[in-house]
Amino acid sequence: MIRSVPRSRLFDSLYLAYLVAFFVYLALPLLVTAVFAFNDAPFPSLPWKGFTLDWYFADGSDGRTGLFHDDGLLTALWVSAKIAFWVTLVSVGLGCVNAVLFERIQFRGKEFLYLLMLLPLVIPGVILGVSILVFYSGMANDMSAAWGIELDLFRPGMTLVVMGQVTFIATLSTLVIAARLRKFDPQLEEAALNLGATPLVAWFTVTLPWLLPSIFGAAAMAFLMSFENFNTTVMLTGSDTPLTVALFNRLREGSTPVLNAVALLLMVGSALLALLVMGRSSR
């Protein structure tokens, strides 16, 4: 079934129908979620009662609280943003160092360490969360019981969430940055060294600019994955709940169009971030 092999009319139209059905399947859930963020009814379902922006802007005076007046959700959004910021910073930093380590340096046991690096990808997210909870929170409990030392840092909370997410996001950012470094021509760096640059200067003026697109790509990916993560996060979160966990708790109480409003905001945010990075890298 390649272009040069003749195909029948019927086959072609069936194939086309399948493609259309597939993309409808992909788009439909997101489309309805977005549309019902603007339905003037207290419940996200048909019939359509008209267009409203209440689910964003209503201040609670007429029984509706829009997203921008919903303190619980706004706080959760802020918590998520803080977590995503730290996760991005640490994962991209680790990714750069790891990429250089695995692409540029020869040492014994490299193959084995590379496999260790890939390990977090084949561990379910729940288990990553559980194991970090058991180790760190258990340590905090034991310390408190044995010596009365309070390690609040290791109690469920933002630090643990960041640690849990970094565990697997660092692997992904390493893969993205290493793939770019592999395509780099080492002769460029040698030229810089021959022209009198110190290794550090050569790294910052020649190699790092080459890596920048992949660094931005890895950062955007890390930010999105952190923001959207639920499975690892829910095990490690304390009283300051991030957005996905807060949304999940709301959803269990029942669905309101405010959830659609948040969902649409998240989708638009991710799409903008993705476009921004793609725009940068294509230039």
Next chain:
Amino acid sequence: MKSSVSRLSLWLLLTPFLLWIVLLVLLPHLQMLRVSFQVRESWDTIAWGIEQYQNFFTESYYWRTFVRTGVMSLFTTFLTLIIAFPIAWYIARLARGRSKGILFLACLIPFWASELVRTYGWMILLRESGLFSSWLQALGWVDGPVEMLYNDVAVIIGLVYNGLLFMVVPLVTTLDGMDENLVEAGYDLGGGHGTVLREIVVPWAMPGIVSGCIVVFMLTLGSYLTPVLMGGKDSAWFTEQIFTQFITRFNWEQGAALGVLLLVLSSLIVWLGLKISGQSLRKVMG
């Protein structure tokens, strides 16, 4: 002098890596393994034992859910592969120019929303007061509201939806690099569609197939939101039981044992998949 500098830079680069792997991956998992073998005798005394694992095998609810989760994850992975392959083939081999890029980007759409949002979208569509039910009633095909949520089919629809992206991307990447002359040669030598697919296309795409399947399987096995929100009373998922032990019952020992079992199952199936297809983890993931 030179060697001591390179030794120093090796250690400088190695330290962050080791800190990450040891402190966030190895030690926590070893501790989880250790805790799973601890039996709490009273509030402050602990003995070693395999009570948690015995519970797993004696309480049928645990291992039934375990088997169910594994089987349904395998089925979902297979279904995702079957659904994604024609799409990937079209994007990689039949579409040209701009439409190729646009179709590929369109496949990434679900990634714009988190798993929670995707699941929520399906709930709006499938539930009793949902869109499909309303549409069917408007068409006059059914008399009253139809509940399509809270059953295994709904769970699988949601899980396949979550996995598709991770299947399409590696498939497109491997199929894109295939030489069409191979396919033509296959036809010229008298092969039918089936033979060409089996003897030429699938072996070529194997690294993509394996890597897609591994990722989708891991995601499905470890997913929580989709089965919990879309499944019914009888469609329990194994991750749910781990959450219950940790969050509602505070029984860390039992939770750790269930976690170890899930990890063993996933590692075993990934390892088997690699062995059977003759691939290595480095080749399909790195």
